[in-house]
Amino acid sequence: MSKQFHKFYLKISAIIIGSFGPIFFLGTMDATLEPARLTLDLLSWPLDGMTTYVSPDTKFLSALTGGFLFGWGITIWMLSKLAYDKAPEEVRKSVVFGILAWFVLDSAGSIASGNSSNAIFNLFVLFAAVGPLWFPAKT
Template sequence: MTHSLSASWLKMMSLFIVALGLLVALGAHPTTAWPANMLADIVFWPFDDTQRIDTESARVLAAISGGVMVGWAVMMWLIIDRLMPADPRLARLLLIESTLAWYLVDSTGSFVAGATVNVLLNTVLMLAIVLPAWRIEADAIASTN
């Protein structure tokens, strides 16, 4: 994977995370909660339409977690767009370490909560970020030799 392809892929992942964060944040209001309810139902497999974001506390947590996801994705985009060209090693470190921190906390919590499908989905997303980010340093080393 070339440096350019890694950057493009990581930007696509950040846009995906923005979309996912907005979907989760829609759970903050009952009239817009359907997509977040569906996501909750998927991660608590089987898909049986029984999981709902239907309490005030669940709604505020949807708003908070959706906002955090959007913020994380915007930061990823800025790291890729602005920092990576100037300091690819630091960009790689920030992308990989923050992604692994998210992965460990989110996946552990999901497992404890019984949302094991979310652990699988988290693993796919983590790999979709970490593997191309790992290439950033390899490409930077190759271009300096």
């Protein structure tokens, strides 16, 4: 992969990660919580309608999660725009290690909370978000 393709793919990673932010933000309000509820229901397979957003704590956690994910996506986007040309390998490694850290902690927590199916979904997000960034760009 070329550096230009890596720079482009960082934006793909940013969109993949950041797109979960607005979904979970919507979970903070009764009128718009269905996309977040459905996402959690899907990630805690099987899709059975048992996941609810009744608790205020769930809505608060959804706000925090949405904010962090959206902010992380914006950070990766800005790294591609402002820092990648100055330090391409360092930016690539930072993003890959950040995604790997998310994967390990999120998957371990999912398994510990009885939602092992999410660890499988996480594999798909991991591979999509990292993609060609696994390997250094060829000069």
